[in-house]
Structures are given as structure tokens and as C-alpha cells.
Amino acid sequence: MTTATATAAADRTAPGTLTGAWRAFTLQLALYKHIWHGTVFTSVLLPVLYMVSIGIGVGAYIDPASIGGLTYAEFIAPGLVCSVAVMMLGNDMVFPVFGGYETWGGHYLAQRATPLRPVDILNGHLAYAAVFRPFTNCTIVAIVMAFFGVYHSWWASFAVLAAALVSASLAPWLFFWASSLKNDSNLNMIFRFAVMPISLFSGVFFPASEMPGFLQPLVWLSPLWHGTELARAATADVAPALPPVAHLAYLAALAVTGWFAARHVVQRRLNF
Amino acid sequence: MSVIAYSAARATLRSSGALLNRNWIAMRRAWILVISGAVESLLFLFAFGFGVGALVGDITLPDGTTVSYTAYVAPAILANAAMMAVLAETSINVFAKFKWMKVYDGILNTPLRPWDIALGEVWWALIRGFTYIAAFVVVMGLFGLLDSWWSLLAIPACVFIALAFAGIGLTLATLFRDWPDFDWMNAVVFAMFLFGGTFTPVEAYPAFAQPIVYIMPLYHGIELVRGISLGQLGPMMLVHIAYLMALCVGGMWIAQRRLARALYK
Amino acid sequence: MSYEGFRLTGMPDVNEILVSAADLRKSYGDHEAVRGVDFEIRRGEAFGFLGANGAGKSTTMRMIGCVSQPSAGTLEVFGRDPRTQGAEIRARLGVVPQDNTLDGMLTVFENLVVYAGYFGIKRRAAREKAAELLDFVQLTARSKDQVNELSGGMQRRLAIARSLINDPELVILDEPTTGLDPQARHLVWERLFQLKHRGVSILLTTHYMDEAEQLCDRLVVMDEGRIIASGSPRELIDTHVTKEVVELRFGTAHTAELAALADTLDGVGAQIEPLPDKILVYTDDADDTNAALEIRDIHPTSVLARRATLEDVFLRLTGRALVEDEA
Structure with missing residues (x-):
């Protein structure tokens, strides 16, 4: 009897795009239940340590005039909200993606054996890493920052949106990269040559305009710089480097092109 | 007596050298991975030494002297580089060889003893750390952060930091049970990096926090390297060196004891 | 030696x-x-x-x-x-x-x-x-x-x-x-x-x-x-078991049934050893054992005569089969 009811409950049609992404997302969510306590470090402890040591500690030696009249804590807080988004992607979009294919655990392969299509698997993972994670964890970071008295108005809550945009623009590209790799020994390279430089040189800790002119174009490429400019506009009520629409357009363009690139590679790897 | 001591030392050197040789052969194919480790510390130097340094300008030290913030932070990041290179090698890599790849299980059946293994790993970590330190010092020189040839003494000073963290890393490798334990280690290391006197003088910290900082091994390393780099030598340096050496010897001793216990069942 | x-x-x-x-x-x-x-x-x-x-x-x-x-x-x-x-x-x-x-x-x-x-x-x-x-x-x-x-x-x-x-x-x-x-x-x-x-x-x-x-x-x-x-190896076999062993199987008969059957076999060989799936008869001459079975009108489903091995020595010494349980 039990088998009969179980069979009747199963959906025997192919899922649509939204349903498929939702089902793939639920797997990520199930895994998250096992690691959520680890996120206490990235979303609470880390920002607090940064704020105390750099924001307040080093800030005591910095003249607000050199950063547009803000206190140094006010200056770095919005960037930290966005930085945590990038840091989380380093956890969610590198090893888990690489391990989704045959080499390690193979979550993707397991999902591929169900009615889910490769694109559903991609969308599900992106929904987790670029929507769920920033909107939960970066919100916590933003709230933690509030205790340092660095906000001017409720507009500050838009910093979380900026962080989510940074996540969305970077996540598909990380997915693309981790899916294209054949050898796990090069996985760590992404931290050294992408995550770290992006985190340090995107105007989070010092205005990007201070960097030598020939490096400026690299800063403009960094999604974190665009996100930080937007977030700082929200929290500190200062004008961003470019019109907000330009920042938004760049991040959106990066997200869309990244998604197509990621879709291409996930279909190549998971279609038999 | 000295002849016996000499030949014993020679035998130990030869045995630990054999393990060093193993690591060299195993890692020479992954040299890009090893060398590129130096990049991380350089990024921190550029971001905090030059980027944030330009915002701060000059900093007045507790003794009243004034130095540029860049010259103040650079030696601390150098000390951090020495720590990170050696810690990564002795903790995570040794853990992988010990519990995961079972490399030492094979070595067990040879005349090598756990002490030789511990010593061999320390040699290797020192060599790796030394390449990072040397690269960093060269960059410091290129950017005019070394005022005199005396500043080159920072290199041997870093060796003490490397030795201390080699001992600590080895002990952690034998204590840890699984990979998540390393996340905790990284959290502690990161907290040391932020609060060990890297960015601001410890004297500016609240009074209750200062004793905690004095326990941090990295603090002693930073003080040592910064003192040499800024040309402020003093008797406290001997205390720093003694503390770091004690950590090295103690750590290696515990590590080889624990290796022996785990391997010689 | x-x-x-x-x-x-x-x-x-x-x-x-x-x-x-x-x-x-x-x-x-x-x-x-x-x-x-x-x-x-x-x-x-x-x-x-x-x-x-x-x-x-x-x-x-x-x-x-x-x-x-x-x-x-x-x-x-x-x-x-x-x-x-x-x-x-x-x-x-x-x-x-x-x-x-x-x-x-x-x-x-x-x-x-x-x-x-x-x-x-x-x-x-x-x-x-x-x-x-x-x-x-x-x-x-x-x-x-x-x-x-x-x-x-x-x-x-x-x-x-x-x-x-x-x-x-x-x-x-x-x-x-x-x-x-x-x-x-x-x-x-x-x-x-x-x-x-x-x-x-x-x-x-x-x-x-x-x-x-x-x-x-x-x-x-x-x-x-x-x-x-x-x-x-030869000494152990000579000391602890006979030269030959006859393995008897009786259809699907199992532990208890085989133990009962083993009692009826007394005398067809030097020693009878019932196992969960078969009965071992230790004997110096397999032909003699086969003849004895024939006389008693006992007809196993299969009869396999072979040389005694160390496995038999182990079995005789410990009273149990050498199981390969993963330690």
C-alpha cells in the first residue's frame, strides 16, 4: 500500500524552469542546515573584528577630511557588507561547484539522475549562493554594523541589496570557472588571484582613486567596487563615483553574461 | 662526547633531510602553488601599507617618534607572512600527510623516528617560509621601506617567527581530528593578525585587552621584526626571541610525542 | 624443514x-x-x-x-x-x-x-x-x-x-x-x-x-x-588431518539437518565434521568412504573428494571455518 501512495505522490511530468530551480535549491538548503553555524564567523565575528581593529583602531589615526568627511568606520562599513558577500561566494561557489561533478561527492550528478535539467541545477545553486545567502547573511552583517552607529537613515538597508547584486554578478562567473577546471590543485588559486585582490582593492578600505592610474581600469572591472559605491551611497548618503544607474547596469550585465557562460559549461559537463 | 654528539646530530640531519627530500620531490610539480603563496601577503602590504597608509599619513609611536604608517605596518605584515607560510605547511599539509594520505605510515617502517619526521617537516616549512620572506623583503626594498642594510636583519628575525609557528602548526596537526578544526585555527590566526599589534600600537588598546595580546605569539614576532626594521633595538627583543623559541621547541616536542603515540600503536 | x-x-x-x-x-x-x-x-x-x-x-x-x-x-x-x-x-x-x-x-x-x-x-x-x-x-x-x-x-x-x-x-x-x-x-x-x-x-x-x-x-x-x-604445511596436515577429505552436500539441507545426518555417517571416515552447508568426512582413502556410503544407501546430492589442506587443519584445530570477516 505504501508504495502505491508514494508513486501517486510523485510528479511524473518534467518540471518547469521555476519548479526545477526550486527543487535544486532545496538540496542546497538541506546542506546549509549542516553548515549554518560556520556562517556565524563570516557574518558576525569577522565584521566585528574588522570594525574594531581597522574601523575604530586604525580609524583613530585617520583624518575624516581625507575620506569625504566620513569617520573611517562609516567609510568601511558598507564595503564590509558587500565584502562578506564575496567571501561567502568563495565558500559556496568554488569547492561545492567543483565537487558537484564526478571528482568528489557529485551532488550535480545525483540531481542529474532526476528530472532536473543542467540549467535547473545551475539556477538552484545560484538561487542559494546569490539570493538566499546574501539576503540572510549580509542582512545580519548590516544589522551588526548598525551597532557601530555608522548609518544615517533607513536607506542603509539598501546596502544588503547592493551586496546581493555583487553576489549575483560574481556567482555565475565563479560557477563557470569552477565547472571548467579539471584539476583540484588549482582551485585555491581563485582565492589568491581573484577573491583576495577583489576584496582588498575595491575601495572598501581606502578610496580606489588613491591607486595608481594604470590600475584604475582594473578597479572598474571589480563588481565589489560598484557594489561598495552603491552601498556607501545608501549608508553614508554620499554620491557614488558614477551615476547609480551605471553601477547597476554594469552589475546586471556581468550577472547576465555570467549566467549564459555558466549555462554553457554546465550543459557541456552534465549532458550525456 | 662531542664526537658522539656530532655523529648523532649528523644521523638526525641525514634522516630529517630524507623527509625534506621527499617533500621537495612531491611539491616540485606544484611549484606555482607554493610560490604564489607569497602573493597574499604582498596584497595585504599594498592594501594596508600603501592604500590605508596614505589615509593615515604618519603615526606617532608610544615613545614619541613619528614614522610613516607604511613603514609601521610593513614589518608586521612581513611577520604575518612568515607565520602564514609556515603554519599552512606544518598544520594543514602535515595533517593531510598524517591522517589523510598516510604518508608517515609508510615511513614508519624505515629507520626514521618521529623526531626525524617532525624535524624534516620543520626544515621544509622553513624553506617555504624563507622564500616568502625573501620575496617580501625584496618588495619592501623596491618600495623604499628599508632604510639601511640593518633592516635585512628582519630576515633572521622572521626565522624565529617561522620556527615558533612550525612548532605550533605541528602540534595542531596532531591534535586536530578533521578539516573543520582548521576553520577555527584560521579564525584565531585572523584575530591575531588584526589584534596582534599589526595595525595600531598595543599601548593604545584598552588595559584589559593588553595581557591577551602579550600571549599572542604573533605579537612577539611583530615587535621583533618591527623593532629591527625601524632600527629600535632593545633588551625586550631577547624576551620575544625566547618566547618564540620556547614555542618552537615545545611544539616540536609535543608533536613528535603525539606522532609516536599515534603511529607506534 | x-x-x-x-x-x-x-x-x-x-x-x-x-x-x-x-x-x-x-x-x-x-x-x-x-x-x-x-x-x-x-x-x-x-x-x-x-x-x-x-x-x-x-x-x-x-x-x-x-x-x-x-x-x-x-x-x-x-x-x-x-x-x-x-x-x-x-x-x-x-x-x-x-x-x-x-x-x-x-x-x-x-x-x-x-x-x-x-x-x-x-x-x-x-x-x-x-x-x-x-x-x-x-x-x-x-x-x-x-x-x-x-x-x-x-x-x-x-x-x-x-x-x-x-x-x-x-x-x-x-x-x-x-x-x-x-x-x-x-x-x-x-x-x-x-x-x-x-x-x-x-x-x-x-x-x-x-x-x-x-x-x-x-x-x-x-x-x-x-x-x-x-x-x-605437510607436517601440519599429516599431524592434524587425514590425507583426503570428502565433501558431501545434501540438497538444501542446513545446519541442524546436516548435524542429524552427520550422526548417521559414523564410521565412513576417520572423522565427521558437519558445517552449515556441507559435511566433511576426513579419510585416508576417499574410495573407501564412497564405498561405505554406497553400502549404507546414503546418496548425497554432490560428492567431492580432494586432498586435505591447511584449511582443514585450521578447521580441525579451531572447530570453525576460517571466516574472512573484515576487521
């Missing part, structure tokens, strides 16, 4: 004792893995420890290999004390552990050269020796491959080559063919035969009876931490 008859002239003193143990014991907490064993291993012989998993073979092997301290009793290897002179003893031993413990980050050739370094062998000599040993275990063509690209049998052969890098006086092999397919097993056996012919002393553990019969000049049977029998 029939083997000594074949000994080549010019070999070292065959009566030299390489390993001797008296009342050797090893406990882990409350558990006593080895409960007082005595044995002697002489130069040039192939000596086997036979027993099920958990019998104490591997523990004994680890004590001889100086990677485990005896809890009590005396043990001498090359006339030295493993408690204090472990490194000196290990310098003269070759060990093939059950799980190979090859270095996964190194190639086949590097595994040998690096291992040679642990024995203080100079680089040039190590490379020559490594090449020679790869040839010996027929892996020369794979010398540049990573270890994990090799099959199980190849990895075992590489581990054997590695154990020979220091020209050991005694080679210890812990279950050398466990987990290998039949073809790979035969290749390993063949190489071990070669070693024996070169006069290398061999000490091996196994739970395969055929392996012990093929390779060992002398062996001891271990069970629950004790030695329950010792001698050459």
Missing part, C-alpha cells in the same frame, strides 16, 4: 636465528591481542603466520617490525631489542604493509628513490637500485606514472619492490595477496618465489591456506592471540 635440503651452497648460516619470541604479549587497554606466543625464525626460511582476522597476526608482525611495543615477554630481532634499538632493526628489515602505504604524491620511481633516502642510501645508488627493482616487479614501463593510476596488484608489487630497496635480511609481508584478483595473486606469488630462491628470508601473514601452502617452509597457526599449531 624439507626446504633446507634445497639450500644452495655458499648461503649464510641457516641456523642463525633472526627473530625469537618468548611469551610475547600485546594488550590494548583491556583487550589482549597477543596472549603469549613463542616462535623462532631462521635465516633463509619462509615463515608464515596463518589465522583469521583478529587472530593477532598483524599485531605480532608490527612488534617484529618495531612499530609496536610489546606489552610483555621477550622479543629479539637480529639479536637486538626492539624496545630500544627499533631504528637499527628497521634499517635491516623490509616491510610490505597490508595497505601498501605508498606515497600518493609521488610517481612510481620517486616512491622507491625517496624511500631509499629514508635508509640513507645515496642518490646514485638509490636510482640504480630502484631501476633494478622496478624491473624485478615488472613495473619499469609504469615508472613515471602516479601511484594512484596503478591497479591494486601493481601497487602491491611496487610495495614489494620498495621493501627490497635496502637489501633487507628479512622481508615482512602482511597479507600480501588480500584483495587482489587471481591473476595478480599469482604474479605476486611468483615474485615471492624468486625472492626465496635468492635466499631472502620471508615472514608473511595470510588467511589464505593455499598461499601458506605455496610459500611457507614453516608456519604457525594463530587463533585468538595464541599459537595453536606449528610446523611445515
Whole structure:
């Protein structure tokens, strides 16, 4: 009897795009239940340590005039909200993606054996890493920052949106990269040559305009710089480097092109 | 007596050298991975030494002297580089060889003893750390952060930091049970990096926090390297060196004891 | 010790004792893995420890290999004390552990050269020796491959080559063919035969009876931490079982039914042993047993007459089949 009811409950049609992404997302969510306590470090402890040591500690030696009249804590807080988004992607979009294919655990392969299509698997993972994670964890970071008295108005809550945009623009590209790799020994390279430089040189800790002119174009490429400019506009009520629409357009363009690139590679790897 | 001591030392050197040789052969194919480790510390130097340094300008030290913030932070990041290179090698890599790849299980059946293994790993970590330190010092020189040839003494000073963290890393490798334990280690290391006197003088910290900082091994390393780099030598340096050496010897001793216990069942 | 008859002239003193143990014991907490064993291993012989998993073979092997301290009793290897002179003893031993413990980050050739370094062998000599040993275990063509690209049998052969890098006086092999397919097993056996012919002393553990019969000049049977029998394979068979064994199966008949049937067989052979799936009849002549069954009008579904093996010895000594439970 039990088998009969179980069979009747199963959906025997192919899922649509939204349903498929939702089902793939639920797997990520199930895994998250096992690691959520680890996120206490990235979303609470880390920002607090940064704020105390750099924001307040080093800030005591910095003249607000050199950063547009803000206190140094006010200056770095919005960037930290966005930085945590990038840091989380380093956890969610590198090893888990690489391990989704045959080499390690193979979550993707397991999902591929169900009615889910490769694109559903991609969308599900992106929904987790670029929507769920920033909107939960970066919100916590933003709230933690509030205790340092660095906000001017409720507009500050838009910093979380900026962080989510940074996540969305970077996540598909990380997915693309981790899916294209054949050898796990090069996985760590992404931290050294992408995550770290992006985190340090995107105007989070010092205005990007201070960097030598020939490096400026690299800063403009960094999604974190665009996100930080937007977030700082929200929290500190200062004008961003470019019109907000330009920042938004760049991040959106990066997200869309990244998604197509990621879709291409996930279909190549998971279609038999 | 000295002849016996000499030949014993020679035998130990030869045995630990054999393990060093193993690591060299195993890692020479992954040299890009090893060398590129130096990049991380350089990024921190550029971001905090030059980027944030330009915002701060000059900093007045507790003794009243004034130095540029860049010259103040650079030696601390150098000390951090020495720590990170050696810690990564002795903790995570040794853990992988010990519990995961079972490399030492094979070595067990040879005349090598756990002490030789511990010593061999320390040699290797020192060599790796030394390449990072040397690269960093060269960059410091290129950017005019070394005022005199005396500043080159920072290199041997870093060796003490490397030795201390080699001992600590080895002990952690034998204590840890699984990979998540390393996340905790990284959290502690990161907290040391932020609060060990890297960015601001410890004297500016609240009074209750200062004793905690004095326990941090990295603090002693930073003080040592910064003192040499800024040309402020003093008797406290001997205390720093003694503390770091004690950590090295103690750590290696515990590590080889624990290796022996785990391997010689 | 029939083997000594074949000994080549010019070999070292065959009566030299390489390993001797008296009342050797090893406990882990409350558990006593080895409960007082005595044995002697002489130069040039192939000596086997036979027993099920958990019998104490591997523990004994680890004590001889100086990677485990005896809890009590005396043990001498090359006339030295493993408690204090472990490194000196290990310098003269070759060990093939059950799980190979090859270095996964190194190639086949590097595994040998690096291992040679642990024995203080100079680089040039190590490379020559490594090449020679790869040839010996027929892996020369794979010398540049990573270890994990090799099959199980190849990895075992590489581990054997590695154990020979220091020209050991005694080679210890812990279950050398466990987990290998039949073809790979035969290749390993063949190489071990070669070693024996070169006069290398061999000490091996196994739970395969055929392996012990093929390779060992002398062996001891271990069970629950004790030695329950010792001698050459032939001696053990002669002493503890009859020359031949007849296996009888009765359709789907099982444990209890077979035990009842066994009672009716009294007298058809020297000894009757009911097992869960069959009945063993130990006999000096299988034809006589078959005739006796015929006379009693007993017709098993299948009758298999074979030569007695060490398996039968083990069964007779312990009263149970040698089960291969993974420890």
C-alpha cells in the first residue's frame, strides 16, 4: 500500500524552469542546515573584528577630511557588507561547484539522475549562493554594523541589496570557472588571484582613486567596487563615483553574461 | 662526547633531510602553488601599507617618534607572512600527510623516528617560509621601506617567527581530528593578525585587552621584526626571541610525542 | 624443514636465528591481542603466520617490525631489542604493509628513490637500485606514472619492490595477496618465489591456506592471540588431518539437518565434521568412504573428494571455518 501512495505522490511530468530551480535549491538548503553555524564567523565575528581593529583602531589615526568627511568606520562599513558577500561566494561557489561533478561527492550528478535539467541545477545553486545567502547573511552583517552607529537613515538597508547584486554578478562567473577546471590543485588559486585582490582593492578600505592610474581600469572591472559605491551611497548618503544607474547596469550585465557562460559549461559537463 | 654528539646530530640531519627530500620531490610539480603563496601577503602590504597608509599619513609611536604608517605596518605584515607560510605547511599539509594520505605510515617502517619526521617537516616549512620572506623583503626594498642594510636583519628575525609557528602548526596537526578544526585555527590566526599589534600600537588598546595580546605569539614576532626594521633595538627583543623559541621547541616536542603515540600503536 | 635440503651452497648460516619470541604479549587497554606466543625464525626460511582476522597476526608482525611495543615477554630481532634499538632493526628489515602505504604524491620511481633516502642510501645508488627493482616487479614501463593510476596488484608489487630497496635480511609481508584478483595473486606469488630462491628470508601473514601452502617452509597457526599449531604445511596436515577429505552436500539441507545426518555417517571416515552447508568426512582413502556410503544407501546430492589442506587443519584445530570477516 505504501508504495502505491508514494508513486501517486510523485510528479511524473518534467518540471518547469521555476519548479526545477526550486527543487535544486532545496538540496542546497538541506546542506546549509549542516553548515549554518560556520556562517556565524563570516557574518558576525569577522565584521566585528574588522570594525574594531581597522574601523575604530586604525580609524583613530585617520583624518575624516581625507575620506569625504566620513569617520573611517562609516567609510568601511558598507564595503564590509558587500565584502562578506564575496567571501561567502568563495565558500559556496568554488569547492561545492567543483565537487558537484564526478571528482568528489557529485551532488550535480545525483540531481542529474532526476528530472532536473543542467540549467535547473545551475539556477538552484545560484538561487542559494546569490539570493538566499546574501539576503540572510549580509542582512545580519548590516544589522551588526548598525551597532557601530555608522548609518544615517533607513536607506542603509539598501546596502544588503547592493551586496546581493555583487553576489549575483560574481556567482555565475565563479560557477563557470569552477565547472571548467579539471584539476583540484588549482582551485585555491581563485582565492589568491581573484577573491583576495577583489576584496582588498575595491575601495572598501581606502578610496580606489588613491591607486595608481594604470590600475584604475582594473578597479572598474571589480563588481565589489560598484557594489561598495552603491552601498556607501545608501549608508553614508554620499554620491557614488558614477551615476547609480551605471553601477547597476554594469552589475546586471556581468550577472547576465555570467549566467549564459555558466549555462554553457554546465550543459557541456552534465549532458550525456 | 662531542664526537658522539656530532655523529648523532649528523644521523638526525641525514634522516630529517630524507623527509625534506621527499617533500621537495612531491611539491616540485606544484611549484606555482607554493610560490604564489607569497602573493597574499604582498596584497595585504599594498592594501594596508600603501592604500590605508596614505589615509593615515604618519603615526606617532608610544615613545614619541613619528614614522610613516607604511613603514609601521610593513614589518608586521612581513611577520604575518612568515607565520602564514609556515603554519599552512606544518598544520594543514602535515595533517593531510598524517591522517589523510598516510604518508608517515609508510615511513614508519624505515629507520626514521618521529623526531626525524617532525624535524624534516620543520626544515621544509622553513624553506617555504624563507622564500616568502625573501620575496617580501625584496618588495619592501623596491618600495623604499628599508632604510639601511640593518633592516635585512628582519630576515633572521622572521626565522624565529617561522620556527615558533612550525612548532605550533605541528602540534595542531596532531591534535586536530578533521578539516573543520582548521576553520577555527584560521579564525584565531585572523584575530591575531588584526589584534596582534599589526595595525595600531598595543599601548593604545584598552588595559584589559593588553595581557591577551602579550600571549599572542604573533605579537612577539611583530615587535621583533618591527623593532629591527625601524632600527629600535632593545633588551625586550631577547624576551620575544625566547618566547618564540620556547614555542618552537615545545611544539616540536609535543608533536613528535603525539606522532609516536599515534603511529607506534 | 624439507626446504633446507634445497639450500644452495655458499648461503649464510641457516641456523642463525633472526627473530625469537618468548611469551610475547600485546594488550590494548583491556583487550589482549597477543596472549603469549613463542616462535623462532631462521635465516633463509619462509615463515608464515596463518589465522583469521583478529587472530593477532598483524599485531605480532608490527612488534617484529618495531612499530609496536610489546606489552610483555621477550622479543629479539637480529639479536637486538626492539624496545630500544627499533631504528637499527628497521634499517635491516623490509616491510610490505597490508595497505601498501605508498606515497600518493609521488610517481612510481620517486616512491622507491625517496624511500631509499629514508635508509640513507645515496642518490646514485638509490636510482640504480630502484631501476633494478622496478624491473624485478615488472613495473619499469609504469615508472613515471602516479601511484594512484596503478591497479591494486601493481601497487602491491611496487610495495614489494620498495621493501627490497635496502637489501633487507628479512622481508615482512602482511597479507600480501588480500584483495587482489587471481591473476595478480599469482604474479605476486611468483615474485615471492624468486625472492626465496635468492635466499631472502620471508615472514608473511595470510588467511589464505593455499598461499601458506605455496610459500611457507614453516608456519604457525594463530587463533585468538595464541599459537595453536606449528610446523611445515605437510607436517601440519599429516599431524592434524587425514590425507583426503570428502565433501558431501545434501540438497538444501542446513545446519541442524546436516548435524542429524552427520550422526548417521559414523564410521565412513576417520572423522565427521558437519558445517552449515556441507559435511566433511576426513579419510585416508576417499574410495573407501564412497564405498561405505554406497553400502549404507546414503546418496548425497554432490560428492567431492580432494586432498586435505591447511584449511582443514585450521578447521580441525579451531572447530570453525576460517571466516574472512573484515576487521
